[in-house]
Amino acid sequence: DGGITQSPKYLFRKEGQNVTLSCEQNLNHDAMYWYRQDPGQGLRLIYYSQIVNDFQKGDIAEGYSVSREKKESFPLTVTSAQKNPTAFYLCASSTNGGVNEKLFFGSGTQLSVL
Amino acid sequence: RKEVEQDPGPFNVPEGATVAFNCTYSNSASQSFFWYRQDCRKEPKLLMSVYSSGNEDGRFTAQLNRASQYISLLIRDSKLSDSATYLCVAYSGGGADGLTFGKGTHLIIQP
Numbered sequence: 001d002g003g004i005t006q007s008p009k010y011l012f013r014k015e016g017q018n019v020t021l022s023c024e025q026n027l028n029h030d031a032m033y034w035y036r037q038d039p040g041q042g043l044r045l046i047y048y049s050q051i052v053n054d055f056q057k058g059d060i061a062e063g064y065s066v067s068r069e070k071k072e073s074f075p076l077t078v079t080s081a082q083k084n085p086t087a088f089y090l091c092a093s094s095t096n097g098g099v100n101e102k103l104f105f106g107s108g109t110q111l112s113v114l
Numbered sequence: 115r116k117e118v119e120q121d122p123g124p125f126n127v128p129e130g131a132t133v134a135f136n137c138t139y140s141n142s143a144s145q146s147f148f149w150y151r152q153d154c155r156k157e158p159k160l161l162m163s164v165y166s167s168g169n170e171d172g173r174f175t176a177q178l179n180r181a182s183q184y185i186s187l188l189i190r191d192s193k194l195s196d197s198a199t200y201l202c203v204a205y206s207g208g209g210a211d212g213l214t215f216g217k218g219t220h221l222i223i224q225p
Contacts, residue, residue: 040122041217042201042214042215042218043201048210056210058211105158105159106157108156
């Protein structure tokens with residue numbers, strides 16, 4: 001089955017530690033995205049990539065980093081510079097077709113601070 | 115600033131009733147709109163896309179009013195399984211930067 005897979009489902013970070021969230025898709029989508037969701041809040045864009053080896057900052061990129069070495073993969077690293085990392089992180093992909101920006105989401109990673 | 119506003123609810127509705135909620139958007143350049151359904155601590159799933167005046171899919175109807183800059187979602191004959199948070203999204207072009215998410219409306223269908 002085609003889809004988008006995030007791992008792990010739950011992740012705990014110690015103070016000063018970098019952690020990496022995995023996102024893999026086999027939908028052959030060009031574009032991939034990382035969003036952060038806090039309770040009672042809308043999704044906020046962290047980073048996005050429209051093509052391999054290229055990515056752009058979203059609204060809240062500070063304290064995060066990404067790479068896009070393969071079309072299928074778009075890992076997100078939450079660095080120690082992100083002082084409030086506790087949130088639900090959602091990875092998404094789309095065909096990057098312009099107006100028709102339907103997103104397909106992974107099942108999410110809940111990150112908490114120990 | 116691009117904004118999408120939704121009444122957070124919760125809307126408590128008896129099973130079988132019809133419920134409607136609105137979403138207002140501030141960016142008049144918004145081209146298309148989406149309603150996503152999100153269950154607690156799960157991923158959003160696309161419910162409906164709206165590119166012109168509206169769309170209908172079974173019990174769900176979305177209506178777009180460009181003059182007043184709002185889009186509504188109507189659910190008829192509501193089921194217990196319709197209980198979820200409904201996210202309104204406006205797209206104004208230009209890739210991922212053009213997507214703006216509302217905070218969602220929480221719907222509870224009561225038996």
